[in-house]
Amino acid sequence: MPKTNKVIEIEIEKAIDSLSNQSKPNIAKTAREFAVSESRLRRRWKGGKSLFQRQPNGRSLLLYRRGLYVIILITLTRSEHQ
Known part of the structure; x- marks a missing residue:
């Protein structure tokens, strides 16, 4: 089972x-020793934030926008056929 x-x-x-x-x-040896991604460990070692400290990536906004596009397309399509 994945971590x-x-x-x-x-x-x-x-x-x-x-x-x-x-x-x-x-970093490479330590990443192997603790069974973690070397790139993730390197980023964190250089001061990068953890997944829990970063800002959300805004996926819900993208879904909201996609929904708006669908509504606009449906509205435009209906108005063209009338």
Whole structure:
């Protein structure tokens, strides 16, 4: 079963703590040791925010906009046929 984002974030926090204690941080080795994505660990090590700290990506707004487009198209189509 795949790990949840919460479990992954806990592992990344542990990996960051481990990197902080290393005299010469080795991100690739630490990522393997804690079984986390190297790119995600690197981004977090460089100051990137976790999934839970970032702003939402606005998908619901996109769905709302898509719904508006459908309504507009239906309205325009009906007005052309009258």
